[in-house]
Amino acid sequence: MRRRWTGVTLVGVGALAFGYVVSRQDWWATALSWLFPSLPDVVFPSASLGYLVMQHLQIVLASGAITVAVGIPVGIWVTHDAGRDFRELVSATADLAQTFPPIAVLALMIPLLGFGPTPAIVALSLYGLFPVVAGTMAGMDAVPHAVLDAARGMGMGRWAILFEVELPLAARVIMGGVRTSMIINIGTATVAAAAGAGGLGSPIISGINTQNGAFLLEGAAATAMLAVLADAALGRVEALVAPPEERAA
Amino acid sequence: MITLDDVTKRYGDKLAVDGLSLEVGEGEVCVLIGPSGCGKTTTLRMINRLVEPTSGRITVGGRDIRSVPPEELRRGLGYAIQSVGLFPHLTVAQNIATVPRLLGWDRGRIAARVGELLSLVGLDRGAYATKYPRQLSGGEAQRVGVARALAADPPILLMDEPFGAVDPLTRERLQAEFARIQRELRKTVIFVTHDVDEAIRLADRIALMKDGRLRQYDTPEGLLDHPADKFVHDFMGVDRALKRLVRVRVDSVMNAAVPTIDESSSPEVMADRASCATQRFAYVIDAEGVVQGWFDCRALEGGEQADAGVTRIDWRESTVRPDASLKEALSRMLELGFRSIAVTDDSGHLLGDVALSGIEGAFSEGDSHIASAGTEEQRP
Numbered sequence: 001m002r003r004r005w006t007g008v009t010l011v012g013v014g015a016l017a018f019g020y021v022v023s024r025q026d027w028w029a030t031a032l033s034w035l036f037p038s039l040p041d042v043v044f045p046s047a048s049l050g051y052l053v054m055q056h057l058q059i060v061l062a063s064g065a066i067t068v069a070v071g072i073p074v075g076i077w078v079t080h081d082a083g084r085d086f087r088e089l090v091s092a093t094a095d096l097a098q099t100f101p102p103i104a105v106l107a108l109m110i111p112l113l114g115f116g117p118t119p120a121i122v123a124l125s126l127y128g129l130f131p132v133v134a135g136t137m138a139g140m141d142a143v144p145h146a147v148l149d150a151a152r153g154m155g156m157g158r159w160a161i162l163f164e165v166e167l168p169l170a171a172r173v174i175m176g177g178v179r180t181s182m183i184i185n186i187g188t189a190t191v192a193a194a195a196g197a198g199g200l201g202s203p204i205i206s207g208i209n210t211q212n213g214a215f216l217l218e219g220a221a222a223t224a225m226l227a228v229l230a231d232a233a234l235g236r237v238e239a240l241v242a243p244p245e246e247r248a249a
Numbered sequence: 250m251i252t253l254d255d256v257t258k259r260y261g262d263k264l265a266v267d268g269l270s271l272e273v274g275e276g277e278v279c280v281l282i283g284p285s286g287c288g289k290t291t292t293l294r295m296i297n298r299l300v301e302p303t304s305g306r307i308t309v310g311g312r313d314i315r316s317v318p319p320e321e322l323r324r325g326l327g328y329a330i331q332s333v334g335l336f337p338h339l340t341v342a343q344n345i346a347t348v349p350r351l352l353g354w355d356r357g358r359i360a361a362r363v364g365e366l367l368s369l370v371g372l373d374r375g376a377y378a379t380k381y382p383r384q385l386s387g388g389e390a391q392r393v394g395v396a397r398a399l400a401a402d403p404p405i406l407l408m409d410e411p412f413g414a415v416d417p418l419t420r421e422r423l424q425a426e427f428a429r430i431q432r433e434l435r436k437t438v439i440f441v442t443h444d445v446d447e448a449i450r451l452a453d454r455i456a457l458m459k460d461g462r463l464r465q466y467d468t469p470e471g472l473l474d475h476p477a478d479k480f481v482h483d484f485m486g487v488d489r490a491l492k493r494l495v496r497v498r499v500d501s502v503m504n505a506a507v508p509t510i511d512e513s514s515s516p517e518v519m520a521d522r523a524s525c526a527t528q529r530f531a532y533v534i535d536a537e538g539v540v541q542g543w544f545d546c547r548a549l550e551g552g553e554q555a556d557a558g559v560t561r562i563d564w565r566e567s568t569v570r571p572d573a574s575l576k577e578a579l580s581r582m583l584e585l586g587f588r589s590i591a592v593t594d595d596s597g598h599l600l601g602d603v604a605l606s607g608i609e610g611a612f613s614e615g616d617s618h619i620a621s622a623g624t625e626e627q628r629p
Contacts, residue, residue: 150334153297153407154348154397155323168338243338244381 008240011233018229022222023050032214042214044203049222056199056226059117059189063124064182071129071181072174075136076162090133098130102188106195120192127188128181135177139170171241179234186227190219200226250275250437251296251405256305258291258461265291267461269305273454275404276435280448283458283484289441292458293407296439297323309405324348327398327436331410333390335382341367341393342378348401366396371426388419395427399434406438412447424450425572445486449473450495450574457481469496491576497611499578500571503592505601509534512541532591532599533559539597540564564597571600575611578603 021027025043032042044052071094077083078090102123109119143166151161167174193201200223207216251273258266266288273279281289294300296307298319307314314322335344342363349359367374370392382390391412398406412423424447431438431451442448448455449469456466465477473489476482486492508531533542542561562568568591569578582590582605589604 144332144334144337146330146332146334147336148334149299149332150328150330150394150397151336151347153299153323153328153330155320155351156347157320160351165336169336 007236011229011236014229014232018225019050021225022053025049028218032218035217036214039212039214041212042218044206044215044218046206047198047202049218052198052200052202052219053222053226055197056186056189056201056223059120059124059192059197059199060182060185062117063121063128063189064178064185066121066125067128067132067181067185068178070125071132071177072136074129075133075174076140076166078133079137079140087137091137094130094133097126100127102127103191103194106191110195115196117192117195117197120189120195120197124185124189124192128185131177131180131184132174133177135180136170136174138177139173140166142173143169169243172238172243175234175238175241179231179238182234183227183231186230187223190223250277250310251279251439252306252308253292253295254306254308256292256295256302256307258288258295258300259303264461266295266302269458269461269463271456271463271466273437273439275437277453278431278438278440278451280440280442280452280455281458282442282445282448282455283464285443286460287458288461289458290409293409293439293441297326297328297407324351324401325403325405327400327403327406327408329394329398329406329408329411331413333382333394333414335385335390335393335397337382339381340378341372341380341382341385344382344393345397345400347397348403352401354401362400366399369399369430370396372396387415388423391415391419391423392426395430399430399436404437406436406440408438409441410443411440413442413444420447421577425570427451429572445484446492446495446576449492457484459484491579494576494579494608494611495574497575498571499569499573499575499592499603500600502575502607502611503571503601503603504607507532507591507599507602509599510544511536530589532602533561534599538599540568540591540593540599543591562591564591564593567591568593568597569603570595575603575608579605579608 025048028049029043033039036042043049047055074090078087083090105123105126106119109123113119113122147165147169148161151165156164189199190201190204192199193205200219203215203219204223207213207219251271253269253271256266256269257264269288269292271279271292281292283289291300295302296309296314298314309317309322309326335341336347342360345363345366346359349362354362363378364374367377372389372392377385377389377393382393385393391414395408395411398408412420412427415423428451440448440451452469454466455469455472457464457472459480465472465481467475470493472481472485473493476485508528510531510533512533512535529546531544531546532540533544535541540562541564542559545558545560547558567581567585567587569581571592571594578590582588589602591602592600594600
């Protein structure tokens with residue numbers, strides 16, 4: 001019990017530390033000018049790092065929310081009688097959506113949706129769908145058949161079975177899928193800058209265009225830190241939603 | 250209580266159940282048995298509508314089950330299965346509470362009922378209520394499964410090989426306890442098994458099925474003594490005389506008036522109390538009446554110390570309980586090489602004994618049957 005909450009506390013401390021480091025532009029300037037002494041500008045001038053992180057998080061959370069809101073119900077649907085016939089199709093489609101390069105999806109979205117965060121959010125939600133759908137299917141498949149038979153045989157309705165038996169038992173595996181999806185999303189969201197959506201991709205793209213390695217490193221390092229932090233945080237969530245019998249282990 | 254009228258279940262071209270008609274009376278244990286694929290499980294699952302029949306009519310308590318919503322029907326039919334299917338994320342108490350919760354009982358009533366059921370199936374409520382299924386042994390899990398099926402006190406129990414997944418010794422104990430619980434509760438039970446001994450032991454009536462058809466529906470004695478055809482005869486096995494012993498409880502042939510001597514007695518007193526003129530053996534018991542061994546009068550004839558006539562035994566290993574079957578008593582005797590075996594309660598207190606001659610008596614009651622079965626076997 002105690003260990004569960006120490007983990008949560010550590011993640012909280014990590015988040016505060018990250019927030020503080022991001023807010024100290026001067027630290028970044030010192031560090032980057034030491035690494036790149038020949039460059040006149042070492043910190044991305046158009047926006048502060050804190051602002052870029054917030055922008056990045058908005059894109060990630062918006063697309064992640066869509067991914068989860070679509071992916072989990074779809075995963076549930078294809079593992080039950082109503083949608084079992086579509087399982088292969090959905091699985092293949094989600095698979096394909098991930099093999100498609102996100103930059104290409106983005107490029108396809110821009111003529112349809114224009115510049116800004118919208119095409120980026122759509123592209124990222126599609127791209128992150130596969131791990132969530134696959135995780136949900138794996139979680140549902142892992143619920144023992146005998147448990148479902150007993151639940152039905154005792155007179156539980158289908159919604160009661162879903163919410164009281166299947167989802168609690170599958171929660172950890174589903175959360176694993178969500179975690180993978182979100183981590184991929186944080187990294188991939190840097191391409192959103194190409195569509196003018198901002199975020200931590202902006203200094204990276206600007207760095208590439210102006211051959212400024214400091215800008216590039218600024219965006220990449222902050223993205224990496226954000227990804228590590230999100231991974232730890234979602235890892236805690238995963239442990240918290242695990243069935244009690246697994247928590248002991 | 251339960252009737253099946255010309256019930257058929259078809260999967261594609263295959264007839265899983267073919268024109269089955271069956272009637273189970275209130276308080277009866279009906280065992281469905283047959284080789285795998287004979288349709289016994291399908292039959293059971295049609296009664297709680299987990300499987301819908303292709304044709305035919307099933308009534309429970311006089312009502313056509315098609316007129317009852319499946320969930321409501323199932324909450325009135327206790328359901329226990331071989332793989333138990335306990336909810337791994339819920340405690341034992343929460344598992345047992347499933348149907349009462351669905352029926353909207355209040356918390357106090359559920360808690361009281363859970364405690365009652367744990368005691369009924371022989372589990373200590375303090376130690377088990379908060380455990381998770383993963384922490385239980387196979388036998389304990391099966392007990393919890395039975396408790397869960399009984400939770401809302403349904404008049405009918407549907408059990409699909411409920412003791413199938415445990416070792417033979419545990420199964421024997423679970424069967425004895427099921428028989429005890431059933432004597433107390435008098436439920437109407439449909440019980441699926443592939444174990445002939447289990448069927449003979451627990452059934453009031455056995456429905457023997459093959460290829461989806463009912464081959465014979467009769468009492469265990471009826472199936473043993475008057476098999477309808479060669480299939481029934483072969484299925485019940487060649488050791489039918491032995492199987493009959495499964496139906497006889499130890500206490501029904503137990504000799505309660507056995508000579509006993511106190512273990513603290515002197516050898517002379519032992520010799521005297523053993524009244525060697527009439528009885529060769531006497532049981533040695535301690536102050537509480539727990540069996541410690543026996544005393545053999547032959548030892549006195551050799552002029553040896555009377556102590557030499559005492560054979561010490563551990564009652565946990567070398568005695569039987571009164572609700573055991575004669576078959577179990579006989580097999581224990583053969584295993585231990587005894588001509589009689591002490592009967593004790595659960596704490597080792599001597600109740601009496603069963604001798605080989607007593608078992609022969611039970612055999613001879615069935616002599617005529619054994620003889621007639623013998624002639625049948627000679628048919629071409």
